[in-house]
Amino acid sequence: MGFMGDLWAQLGSIMATFLFVYTMSERFVPPLFLAYLRKYTHKISNFLYPYIRIHFYEFTGERFFKRSQAFTTIQTYLSANSFQRAKSFKAEVVKDSQTPLLTMAENEETTDEFQGVKLWWSSSTIQPNQQSFSFYPTSNEKRFLTLTFHKRYRDLITGSYLKHVLDEGKAIALKNRQLKLYTNNPSSGWYDYKSTKWSHTIFEHPSTFETLAMEPKKKQEILNDLVKFQNGKEYYAKIGKAWKRGYLLYGPPGTGKSSMIAAMANFLNYDIYDLELTAVKENAELRKLFIETSNKSIMVIEDIDCSLDLTGQRKKKQKKDDDDTEAKDPITKKAEEEENKGSKVTLSGLLNCIDGIWSACGGERIIIFTTNFVDKLDPALIRRGRMDKHIELSYCCFEAFKVLAKNYLGVEFHELFPKIEKLLEETNMAPADVAENVMPKSIDEDVHTCLQNLINALELTKEEAKKKAEEEEKGLKVEKEKEEYAQQEVKANGKSGEDVEENGSTIE
């Protein structure tokens, strides 16, 4: 304590003397001499510290925070190359891997060597000035990586070394790539309440185009379209269009819209951004969310008919969400209420994000809208060029059933198939229901039983549909009779009214 106390006292007096001398020199030393003094101080400090530092910040952009790809790529490179040298790591388990992926922890240092030259990397965090207390984790910390090297190697480092780091980092990232599912939805439980940001989890949906039940011709057409898009970088540049494609998926519930999106993401190896429009407060926030998405991604807006104010359904959906939050803890509920309050996203705001000037930030992106009611949508939203391809997902046809039978039961043909084919032509059943009926309910159920279960369900559905149609027809008939009766009444009353008038005029 005594030693430390003395040390601080001495340091304090040195600092005070230095400040005094510096202030005096500013006042009394002639300006010309001061300029010399500065020049030589700079030379001396350069001589004593001949190193160059380059900082790579996690978020870049002037007003919009965008995650820097360079930061992520360098981090990947360092995690693969610094294991022997750094001492503190953050661990993350990646797909199909027995060992976790290690990234350098905050305030950690490591060294690297390139063509015999030694370099230093460090990772740091700047804590924001915390003015107020918050229950939520802070998200506005600034993380950055710093590269330090001798100025003698400036050309080598800024030329070859950085290129080497980025190339290698990208290659490692591609190898370890794990698809991510991002959301801005507060009710998902992993939303960042403090700022408008995407939160993500690992995307591991097993749906693929092989497991997707639909007509093979239609499936192939979609696959061709996706391949053409993925390889179309030069083509899009040539025609002067942003490298983007919009798909509208429509059809009744349970026909595979979500499964199709998952299959697309798995096929293209793209991340998914599941945008919950009802949680976006205003157009500016929507724009920010769009800008924050990365390349090679699919932006999804599910049930678009329920998400926009225009259809008048938005409030209904919000109310449903509010009901869902009933069982949640007060903090989560309050935060969600805040999020849902006063959302003002407009159709033009959304269109601007899709194909306005903002949409040109980044490429290789797909945007998908899904809806159960295509007729309800504003034509402006789904016109060709915006939603380039409209894909109808419909009730299960026989071709689609064969895919399900193969996947669920491992059969390509069975004596009950012709009967099922006929029933599917006569009945509307969504693939989700066909799949549910065909799935063995216990280990004792063989293929025949499962297919028979489906036949029973199809016959029941057919019967119900017939009854419903009859009832509707009956209802229509009753309505028609009522209408006719009402018309006759009006006629009869009209006639008697005329009589009264006539009579009246007679009396007069």
Ligand SMILES: Nc1ncnc2c1ncn2[C@@H]1O[C@H](COP(=O)(O)OP(=O)(O)OP(=O)(O)O)[C@@H](O)[C@H]1O
């Ligand atoms: N075409 C399909 N091929 C394979 N499986 C399907 C298909 N359609 C539905 N399923 C099965 O039914 C389940 C529900 O389907 P999915 O969520 O994709 O339908 P949806 O059209 O998105 O429904 P909703 O409109 O209600 O969101 C899926 O998990 C999948 O198992």
